[in-house]
Amino acid sequence: ILGSYTRNEDGTVDVDGTVDLSYKFGSDRLPFQFGSVSEDFRVKDCLLKTLSGCPSSVGGDFICSDNYLKSLQGGPREVRHNYKAEDNLLEELAGAPFRVGGNFNICGGRLKSLEGCDNTKVGGEFICNSAGLMRLDGCPEAKSYNFENNRLTSLDGFNKERVDGKLNLRNNEISSLEGCPEQVYGKFNCSNNELVDLVGGPKTVKGDYDCSANNIWTYDGFPNYMAGEVIWQGLNPVQNVSNLFSFYPGRL
Numbered sequence: 001i002l003g004s005y006t007r008n009e010d011g012t013v014d015v016d017g018t019v020d021l022s023y024k025f026g027s028d029r030l031p032f033q034f035g036s037v038s039e040d041f042r043v044k045d046c047l048l049k050t051l052s053g054c055p056s057s058v059g060g061d062f063i064c065s066d067n068y069l070k071s072l073q074g075g076p077r078e079v080r081h082n083y084k085a086e087d088n089l090l091e092e093l094a095g096a097p098f099r100v101g102g103n104f105n106i107c108g109g110r111l112k113s114l115e116g117c118d119n120t121k122v123g124g125e126f127i128c129n130s131a132g133l134m135r136l137d138g139c140p141e142a143k144s145y146n147f148e149n150n151r152l153t154s155l156d157g158f159n160k161e162r163v164d165g166k167l168n169l170r171n172n173e174i175s176s177l178e179g180c181p182e183q184v185y186g187k188f189n190c191s192n193n194e195l196v197d198l199v200g201g202p203k204t205v206k207g208d209y210d211c212s213a214n215n216i217w218t219y220d221g222f223p224n225y226m227a228g229e230v231i232w233q234g235l236n237p238v239q240n241v242s243n244l245f246s247f248y249p250g251r252l
Contacts, residue, residue: 008035015039018060021046028068029053041076043067044084051075051095061102064088072096072116082124090131093117093138103127104142113157114138125165144186147172155179166207169193177201177221187228190214198222212236 003017012035019037021030022044030053034041040060048067051074062079069088073095076083082102090109093116097104103124113135114128120140133150137157144165152172158179166186174193178200187207190198195214198221208228216236 003039015055018042019055022063040081065105086127096120096140100124104140107131114140144168148189167202170210191231 001015001017001019003015005013005015007013012033014035015037018039019034020040020042022042025043025046028047028049033053034055036057037055038059040063041055041058042063044063045066048064048069051064051069051072054075056076057078058076059080061082061084062076063084064075065084065086065088067088069085070091071094072085075095075097077097078099079097080101083097083100083104086105086107088109090106090111093111093114096117097120099121101123104120104122105127107127107129109131111128111131111133113133115138117140118138122140122142124142125144125146126140126142127146129146129148129150131150133147133152135157136152136155139158144167145163146168148168148170150172152169152174154174154176156179160181162183163181164185166188167181167184168189170189171192174190174195177190177195177198180201182202183204184202185206187210188202188205189210190201191210191212191214193214195211195216197216197218198211201221201223203223204225205223206227208231209223209226210231212231212233214236
């Protein structure tokens with residue numbers, strides 16, 4: 001513990017400072033119950049199978065990556081900065097926090113959907129790549145989204161009208177953009193999927209638009225407004241490129 005601590009009457013321990021047990025603690029659970037921690041709480045690579053004993057609120061980063069967690073049950077309900085739970089064995093998101101001020105990272109795992117995150121608010125980026133994800137039901141509110149390297153076939157369950165940052169759908173099995181938000185205020189990446197057109201895609205993109213490495217035959221559905229570059233090369237047998245780039249002079 002880097003700081004001071006207080007033992008409460010209910011047996012919980014509050015820490016004014018940082019708790020760092022990463023690589024130092026080898027058990028499937030913590031031996032005592034933390035209450036609140038004002039700065040970081042780190043239990044990276046500790047052989048944990050449960051978050052039972054973790055604080056309910058963390059004023060800095062909460063890091064529980066590289067363990068054997070199958071859910072987030074017992075984890076903090078509020079994290080002021082980043083919540084990092086990547087490279088676990090997550091099968092469900094029960095116990096997900098109510099609020100994360102920074103990024104929420106749950107890369108890796110065996111997830112089928114995002115159910116359990118329905119009420120989660122993320123101030124930064126929600127990162128869920130390489131997690132085996134098949135559906136977006138339960139997707140939290142976030143500024144940006146990264147769903148790269150999953151098994152998504154559609155955007156069913158996403159249900160967002162606007163994304164204030166980027167939306168990364170690269171390297172999935174998506175065959176239709178129906179269900180996309182109408183506005184993406186950062187980069188939109190739908191490359192390396194199974195798209196034949198862009199119908200249903202966002203109407204406004206304020207960053208780059210990457211639709212490369214699909215099977216696109218037409219740019220029907222391309223946005224009405226785009227501020228960045230168009231990245232389309234690689235596999236796409238598109239027919240009306242010249243018409244498209246007379247309005248959107250992106251990278252060829």
